[in-house]
Amino acid sequence: MKTHGALYLVATLLLAAPWLLPDYALEVAVQALILALFATAFNLVFAETGLLSFGHAAFFGAGAYASALLMQRASWPYLTTLPAAVLTAGLLALIIGFFSVRTSRIYFTMLTLAFAQLVWAVVHKWYAFTGGDNGITGLHPGALWGDVRALYYLALALFALGFALVRMLHHSPFGYALRAIRDNPARAEAVGLSPFGYLLAAFSFSGALAGAAGFLQVAWQRSAFPDFLYWTKSAEAIIAAILGGAQALFGPALGSLVFVELGAFVQARTEYWPLVLGLVLLALVLFLPRGLAGLGGRRARG
Amino acid sequence: MLAVSGVRKNFYGFTALDGVELHVEPGSFHALVGPNGAGKTTLFNVIVGRYRPDAGEVRLAGKRITGWPTHRVVRSGLGISFQRAQAFLSMSVLDNVTLAVLAQEGLTRNGLRPLANFPEARSKARELLDWVGLEERTHEPAESLPLGDLKRVDIAMALAGMPRLLLLDEPLAGLSRSERREMVRFIEELLRGLGLTLLFTEHDTEAVLRLADRITVLHQGRVLAEGTPDEIKNDARVIEAFLGE
Ligand SMILES: Nc1ncnc2c1ncn2[C@@H]1O[C@H](COP(=O)(O)OP(=O)(O)O)[C@@H](O)[C@H]1O
Ligand SMILES: [Mg+2]
Numbered sequence: 001m002k003t004h005g006a007l008y009l010v011a012t013l014l015l016a017a018p019w020l021l022p023d024y025a026l027e028v029a030v031q032a033l034i035l036a037l038f039a040t041a042f043n044l045v046f047a048e049t050g051l052l053s054f055g056h057a058a059f060f061g062a063g064a065y066a067s068a069l070l071m072q073r074a075s076w077p078y079l080t081t082l083p084a085a086v087l088t089a090g091l092l093a094l095i096i097g098f099f100s101v102r103t104s105r106i107y108f109t110m111l112t113l114a115f116a117q118l119v120w121a122v123v124h125k126w127y128a129f130t131g132g133d134n135g136i137t138g139l140h141p142g143a144l145w146g147d148v149r150a151l152y153y154l155a156l157a158l159f160a161l162g163f164a165l166v167r168m169l170h171h172s173p174f175g176y177a178l179r180a181i182r183d184n185p186a187r188a189e190a191v192g193l194s195p196f197g198y199l200l201a202a203f204s205f206s207g208a209l210a211g212a213a214g215f216l217q218v219a220w221q222r223s224a225f226p227d228f229l230y231w232t233k234s235a236e237a238i239i240a241a242i243l244g245g246a247q248a249l250f251g252p253a254l255g256s257l258v259f260v261e262l263g264a265f266v267q268a269r270t271e272y273w274p275l276v277l278g279l280v281l282l283a284l285v286l287f288l289p290r291g292l293a294g295l296g297g298r299r300a301r302g
Numbered sequence: 303m304l305a306v307s308g309v310r311k312n313f314y315g316f317t318a319l320d321g322v323e324l325h326v327e328p329g330s331f332h333a334l335v336g337p338n339g340a341g342k343t344t345l346f347n348v349i350v351g352r353y354r355p356d357a358g359e360v361r362l363a364g365k366r367i368t369g370w371p372t373h374r375v376v377r378s379g380l381g382i383s384f385q386r387a388q389a390f391l392s393m394s395v396l397d398n399v400t401l402a403v404l405a406q407e408g409l410t411r412n413g414l415r416p417l418a419n420f421p422e423a424r425s426k427a428r429e430l431l432d433w434v435g436l437e438e439r440t441h442e443p444a445e446s447l448p449l450g451d452l453k454r455v456d457i458a459m460a461l462a463g464m465p466r467l468l469l470l471d472e473p474l475a476g477l478s479r480s481e482r483r484e485m486v487r488f489i490e491e492l493l494r495g496l497g498l499t500l501l502f503t504e505h506d507t508e509a510v511l512r513l514a515d516r517i518t519v520l521h522q523g524r525v526l527a528e529g530t531p532d533e534i535k536n537d538a539r540v541i542e543a544f545l546g547e
Pocket of ligand 1: 313318336337338339340341342343344345
């Protein structure tokens with residue numbers, strides 16, 4: 001089948017990239033994979049439940065800081081901080097979700113934004129623990145993860161795992177239950193579904209995955225900064241998902257690739273990246289409301 | 303089967319239900335009639351736990367269910383299909399009903415296995431769609447169905463848990479004449495055949511008289527009369543209330 005052929009081609013290219021690309025391009029590719037994981041995590045909530053979280057940066061940052069702090073203060077080897085990063089982010093999402101998922105759409109968006117900005121403010125000011133606005137710098141992920149090739153494969157593996165999990169949920173009864181709640185909450189209750197538990201579980205899981213993306217960012221930058229939790233970071237996931245097409249499972253990843261690559265390309269040449277981005281988004285909304293995945297036609301879900 | 307006693311419901315000082323009594327006998331078809339705004343839908347909402355009554359109680363097969371959340375009520379033997387036909391429009395007809403079956407079995411928390419790989423729920427859903435006469439349309443997206451078929455999907459979902467009592471709020475509303483006739487026949491044959499207890503509201507008098515074993519008349523939030531179709535037809539208060547509209 002055609003789609004299978006394309007899938008193998010993409011997989012082969014992704015696996016061979018470290019031998020095809022120069023180091024600089026590979027650095028950009030790692031950044032694209034990190035955003036792809038982050039945006040895919042965000043989109044699990046956005047696409048399946050219809051709730052637009054404007055606070056996913058908090059989970060990205062929670063994962064990053066959990067990892068950075070354990071390396072800096074407890075000298076944990078980088079890779080062993082992954083479970084802690086995922087757990088911390090998931091737990092934070094559980095708490096924020098507990099107060100947010102009950103609210104209706106616009107309030108959900110505002111609440112998640114408010115919570116995330118609150119967490120950002122704490123991280124930004126708490127010099128004794130998080131290093132405040134200086135962040136945590138000079139981290140050594142070790143000889144192996146200092147190599148961009150190894151880091152690329154780690155990012156690829158985590159992205160692939162995250163994508164596979166999101167895809168599995170999408171096709172499972174749990175995924176259908178989420179979409180039922182999105183389509184019609186009253187009818188969902190009338191078939192015996194209690195929305196709160198489903199929404200909270202999806203939100204927490206999504207937060208945990210975003211934490212894994214934050215964990216990767218730490219190795220890429222060898223630092224953690226309060227910026228990781230700022231609302232603009234949440235906006236990156238939103239833009240990537242909409243750019244690629246939120247209604248396609250691979251849409252957010254596609255959008256991330258374009259967003260990061262285009263950003264690197266434009267920024268190397270001009271200082272007008274925000275302007276270019278604005279124009280791209282405008283064109284998108286006007287001509288491709290279903291995102292880049294919409295170019296592939298209606299059967300873009302998979 | 304269902305016992306509603308002394309139910310009162312206020313909306314900001316307006317009394318929508320005022321001491322309502324309703325007893326639905328097992329195996330009977332019970333109609334709830336009354337002019338628009340009488341409180342029929344409000345009473346349904348109280349029964350299914352969407353509204354909490356300000357006074358009174360609801361019992362299902364002897365068990366007190368007052369104040370239970372809807373998802374719990376529908377998993378204890380009560381099926382509901384509401385005034386506006388409702389389905390999950392992003393899914394196929396078969397997926398709608400499969401999901402309802404899985405929800406009743408408590409399997410919707412499963413995030414590991416594809417929905418399509420639950421063969422028992424799948425065949426149960428096909429059987430339900432067979433009952434409601436939609437076996438030809440199982441793979442169509444729900445959003446492409448005409449209203450009459452959507453109502454059938456809705457009823458198939460309401461039957462997913464093999465309820466003892468089914469609540470239908472205006473099953474004929476919005477249907478064409480031929481669809482109405484078909485729906486009446488369908489309710490009669492299928493639900494009688496299943497031995498279900500039915501509580502329904504309907505404005506179509508002909509359909510009510512044909513389907514109902516008993517009728518309760520609601521007027522301005524109060525029960526005005528209760529009896530067999532013949533008794534109700536000849537009840538002076540009912541005639542007055544309806545002609546006095
Ligand atoms: N959620 C609500 N808030 C305020 N008033 C309501 C609400 N639901 C119903 N009502 C009022 O209660 C009365 C009964 O409505 P309803 O139960 O829908 O009547 P019926 O279904 O018999 O036509 C109406 O006057 C309606 O305006
Ligand atoms: Mg009504």
